[in-house]
Amino acid sequence: MTKPSLRRLVLAICAPLAALGLNASANSDFPSKPVRIIVPYPAGGVVDSLARLIGNKMTAKYGQPVIVENKAGAGGGIGTDYVAKSPPDGYTLLMVSPSHAVAPLFQKSIHWDPVQDFRGIAGFGAIPNVIVVHPDVAARTLSEFLELSRTSAAPATYASSGIGTSSFLAGELLVQTTHVPLTHVPYKGQPEAIHDVIAGRVDMMPMSTSLALPQIRAGKLRPLAVTTQQRASALPDVPTVAEAAGLPNYDVATWLALLAPSKTPEPVLQALSDGVAEVIAQPDVKAKFQELAIEGQPLTGAEFDRYLEKEVGAWALVVRQAGIKPN
Template sequence: MPSALRSLTLAAAVCAGAFAAPLAHAQAESYPNHPIRIIVPFTAGGIVDSIARLVGDKLSARYGQPVIVENKAGAGGSIGTDVASKAPADGYTLLCVSPGHTVAPSLMKSVSWNPVQDFRAVQGFGVISNVFVVHPDLPVKNMTELIALAKKSPSPLTYGTAGNGTSNHLSGELLGQMADIKLTQVPYKGQPDAMSDLLAGRISMMPLTAALASGHIKTGKLRPLAVTTARRSPALPDVPTVAEAANLPGYEVGTWFGLVTQAKVPDAIVRKLSADITEIMQMPDVKAKFATLGLDPNPQGPAEFDSFIAGEFSKWSRVIKQAGIVPQ
């Protein structure tokens, strides 16, 4: 390349860089100047939907702009996620995510998006614990005894789930791999159906959300063994973690929630959203609502939540492959 042309190209690049930063700053200063949409890749009425509407209402009040929640359910959340991945990179389309965001690509051939490459994190909200519970007739009182029983049992113990790829399923799969025991998943249409069979003694155990399990634990109809998250659940503070109870360091499964957006949304807009949502999460009524949902708040900014999502994607890709689960 001639030196004159090379100098011209370099000058153009420098000018482009010089204008990019002020432009991004100006975009953030005027953001938002029209409605924002939050895509929920599930039907209305669930926990993901409830969180999205709670945060959306607070953002709308703060920004003076409508924040519209759009439910685009189907294919385990992948339909709504696909729509969000193809949205303009302007920060006006957000996606409320949960564990399926990092699991679906390993379970479904039809998924065309990548949770790490096609999205960037805005804010992590926190996690809901699952708790391994058993029917009182099962002769175990803690996780160590459960593992010992599973190792000597002539047939695998059964555990109920709300379906393939759910946090219930992953909780049991990871326990089986880390403790080197055989467990058989029994998938149901939802947690309530599985819980009914557990209460009737038709299955051995279930990783059930702490909110659903606590009432039956108090009445003695279910026995808690351990929670699946890295720290104890505020709803069940006396129940140890699996890592504690079974001496399995690194065991961690939770139903986490957060917001992401298209991968090329400018940094300044993402930082603005994250800072505002962090403040929203400190509001007393928001904390109270999170508590009723069983959510243990853990605000994560963009960098931390991005790292978390990448770690979850890598972990579950490995676990699913090791389990021999073939994408459908």
């Protein structure tokens, strides 16, 4: 072999190895600048609260600011689109809940795919929703409420934090499985919806347990049933929808997860996943999870990716059966 040929061979072998070394070095230094967690919902909700908890803990761990930014609108679509189009470098992340799985089913303007355009970093468990009514509503059980709506001149109303959110899905599934008419009243977020339910402007709302608990304890809301198949540990005396209305397959929860754009390098995803796992294992974080009523086991990024794919398929069927078309 001639010397020029040998030189080219050595360069061909060494260049990729050098690139790998640079990538490994870059990833070992991650993060080297501030990280942002985008919350695609208004401030004050449970997704926002979780993002700020995780962000503060990751800031302490990394020594770099982890900043939470709220980019609300379009049922979470605006903030999600922003992250989908962000550089896949691990510095722009997305905190999500069930609306992430279904938003493209409701909005023609959405061009991102909940599965294909994102990778999981961690799943944090789920918060049971609880169906609540204003105390003036003449129903003390879910069965009584459904009968009231069935026999009234006008259907009862239910609030949600927006089309495609967990509260909307819980209400729509209730309509489908009971065949009882309910009029949907969407809001931009849970805080606004809760305000109107407490004021008596809307009859009912399936809302996250963590936000409902203070209002239930203050006597401002009455719980009828939790939407998961198991009773909520925070409300052990409140029956499930399955128990209260004889619907054994009814199951809706507000799951929570942290995602990154799909082309984020694997070492960066792993570094983030390891960091989050370390954070949520801390005793004070576990205590805060209990305060937020988050139940169930955390998931790795890969485990959440598989879970999300199943969720998308299941809710696509519900939406199709409801005859809902994207706007």
